[in-house]
Amino acid sequence: MKIYAVRILDISEEKLNKLCLLIDLEKKCKIEKFINKKDKVRALIGEILIRVIIVQELGIKNITFEKNKYGKPYLKEYPKFNFNISHSGEFVVGAIDDKPIGIDVEEVKYIEYEEIAKSFFTISEFNYIIKNDSDICLSKFYEIWTLKESYIKCCGQGLSIPLKSFSIEVEKDENIKVVSNNEYKEHTFKLFDIELGYKIAVCSLNKEISNNIIRLEQNSLINKYIRFNLE
Ligand SMILES: CC(C)(COP(=O)(O)OP(=O)(O)OC[C@H]1O[C@@H](n2cnc3c(N)ncnc32)[C@H](O)[C@@H]1OP(=O)(O)O)[C@@H](O)C(=O)NCCC(=O)NCCS
Incomplete structure (x- = not known):
């Protein structure tokens, strides 16, 4: 990769x-x-x-x-x-x-993240965002956004996959998983902070993602x- x-x-x-x-x-x-x-x-x-x-x-x-x-x-x-x-x-x-891959970059701009997350993300993704101090909620929102986008881009089906039909779980050790139909999928994820004001997420069907x-x-x-x- x-x-x-x-x-x-x-x-x-x-x-x-x-x-x-x-x-x-x-x-x-x-x-x-x-x-x-x-x-x-x-x-x-x-x-x-x-x-x-x-x-x-x-x-x-x-x-x-x-x-x-x-x-x-x-x-x-x-x-x-x-x-x-x-x-x-x-x-x-x-x-x-050598296996399907998805990547997403987003410029972090101020948006009404709470409303968007409520409408398009799962309850657990929403809670992951808003449990933080308000100054980092926006950054967490973009993490979930890019991770979700990287997943649908890896699958290659665009927004025909409903955004609420799968949930991204970011664990304490930054291990990231996706749950769909009550099952953990085999996809692996990584987040990158390339520069201040940007989030990048990569989703792969390989076990390791390049650092x-x-x-x-x-x-x-x-x-x-x-x-x-x-x-
Ligand atoms: C088209 C889509 C795959 C990505 O759109 P996007 O985030 O606007 O665009 P990105 O810059 O990340 O990616 C665009 C590139 O992905 C590729 N691409 C196009 N369709 C794709 C698909 N079905 N799956 C994976 N990659 C795709 C193309 O190379 C495209 O490049 P091009 O536009 O220069 O031809 C689709 O997921 C989409 O329309 N997303 C809308 C964004 C959104 O509402 N996100 C909600 C937050 S989770």
Whole structure:
């Protein structure tokens, strides 16, 4: 397993358009439809990140993604190569593994967490959040949010899995489990505090999750991608 993170930098409109010519048409159209420039950059860097990782790990350059019926991308010819990406705020993150994997990053912003948790989380998740002093409740809310999101992204079924149908349990020693239909599932989880104001959660079907996040610099990632396309 490897986990990656890229801090987003602004890209000129001209460079963005040029880079969009080096990815597949569907993604290019998706990026063009975003009104917010940051959304464009995040989606583009997510795509470039996974493409560079694929070239490095699998040595293939002719990359065509398939998608399951809930939109999770995968490589048909490489069932042992599992990946997932996520973007939020100033970060794009990605994870690869030989078993299904899910990753989620969220920028911690003030929201009415109590109402949201009451509506979308289980009672035990809600209690886990609000049992804390009020200054850390928001952070605990985002922990549960990213963990839940990493789980549904690992399963690959998006929000077709009702958020209240499974419950995340964070034990005292930070051991994290998921319960669904009154049974513990085999998924393992890890939370990362990459930087102040961000939460990252990884969910895996492997027993061990890497402790390390590989930080990549946006410009060197882009240059690598351009080089791969020229070779
Ligand atoms: C689509 C979904 C899988 C993730 O959405 P998200 O959190 O907005 O987006 P992220 O940045 O974490 O991940 C997006 C990436 O996940 C991948 N992805 C798309 N569908 C996926 C799926 N069904 N399963 C796993 N990964 C998926 C794609 O690579 C996508 O990248 P792209 O948008 O650049 O193409 C889905 O879970 C969703 O719609 N979530 C809404 C968020 C929410 O309401 N959460 C409630 C709190 S628990």
